[in-house]
Amino acid sequence: MITIHLPIHVYFDGKVFLSPDNIELLKKIQTTGSLNAAAKEISVSYQNAWTIIDQINKAAPQPMVIKQRGGSGGGGALISDYGKLILKEYEAIEKEVLKFTSQLNTEINI
Amino acid sequence: MITIHLPIHVYFDGKVFLSPDNIELLKKIQTTGSLNAAAKEISVSYQNAWTIIDQINKAAPQPMVIKQRGGSGGGGALISDYGKLILKEYEAIEKEVLKFTSQLNTEINI
Numbered sequence: 001m002i003t004i005h006l007p008i009h010v011y012f013d014g015k016v017f018l019s020p021d022n023i024e025l026l027k028k029i030q031t032t033g034s035l036n037a038a039a040k041e042i043s044v045s046y047q048n049a050w051t052i053i054d055q056i057n058k059a060a061p062q063p064m065v066i067k068q069r070g071g072s073g074g075g076g077a078l079i080s081d082y083g084k085l086i087l088k089e090y091e092a093i094e095k096e097v098l099k100f101t102s103q104l105n106t107e108i109n110i
Numbered sequence: 111m112i113t114i115h116l117p118i119h120v121y122f123d124g125k126v127f128l129s130p131d132n133i134e135l136l137k138k139i140q141t142t143g144s145l146n147a148a149a150k151e152i153s154v155s156y157q158n159a160w161t162i163i164d165q166i167n168k169a170a171p172q173p174m175v176i177k178q179r180g181g182s183g184g185g186g187a188l189i190s191d192y193g194k195l196i197l198k199e200y201e202a203i204e205k206e207v208l209k210f211t212s213q214l215n216t217e218i219n220i
Contacts, residue, residue: 001123002171004203006116013111061112089220093114100210110199 002110006101008093010086017059018090022052026064026079026087035077053077060086112220116211118203120196127169128200132162136174136189136197145187163187170196 010018018026028038039049057063064083068076079087120128128136138148149159167173174193178186189197 003121005119005121005126006207007119009115009117011113011115016115086220089218093214093218096214097116104203104206108199108203110196 002108004101004104004108006097006104008090008097010090012059012061015059017056018086022056023090025049025052026056026083029065029077030079030084030087033076033078038077112218114211114214114218116207118200118207120200122169122171125169127166128196132166133200135159135162136166136193139175139187140189140194140197143186143188148187 007020008018008023009016024042025038025044028041029035032038032041035049035053036046039046044052053065053067057065060082062082063080064086066078066080068078117130118128118133119126134152135148135154138151139145142148142151145159145163146156149156154162163175163177167175170192172192173190174196176188176190178188
């Protein structure tokens with residue numbers, strides 16, 4: 001069976017900063033409140049998780065994740081207010097895209 | 111400025127066989143009628159172009175490209191009837207997706 005998929009890519013000034021490759025980490029940081037737990041849930045190393053976050057923060061219009069050094073957990077990460085705004089909008093977009101894709105897949109004729 | 115992009119991925123039985131990464135080669139084969147010319151136009155080597163085509167043919171429900179051995183040009187490639195059908199449908203989908211994306215981009219609020 002042939003199906004169409006439309007992975008959402010969010011660009012700022014011509015450069016992608018959110019995609020299916022990195023959005024899951026942000027969502028997991030938001031739900032777990034811990035970078036370590038988030039990294040584990042998507043099966044990347046703690047170091048790789050930092051790298052992904054650095055890339056997002058650099059490419060986004062404003063930092064989406066705030067690093068917290070120290071503490072009993074050895075430092076952590078919080079979604080910034082701006083990040084929360086973007087994640088909320090992303091979710092709304094995701095819903096529209098899924099609806100559109102599912103309609104598109106009923107129409108394809110191949 | 112933040113913009114959303116929705117690159118089209120076409121799957122058959124859970125495996126992608128068309129994406130922005132390989133669709134251009136097929137389109138160029140169709141317009142130039144030559145694998146060599148098509149490869150040059152998208153700046154990949156002739157050998158890489160064959161590899162891309164082999165991957166598409168293997169993953170698609172039916173071969174999209176027919177290889178032609180020999181001849182003055184050292185062999186070539188033709189889009190199969192099935193490939194033409196898929197490319198036509200892809201173009202129709204592309205138009206719908208571009209329209210939807212452009213509407214989506216007027217609505218985003220971030």
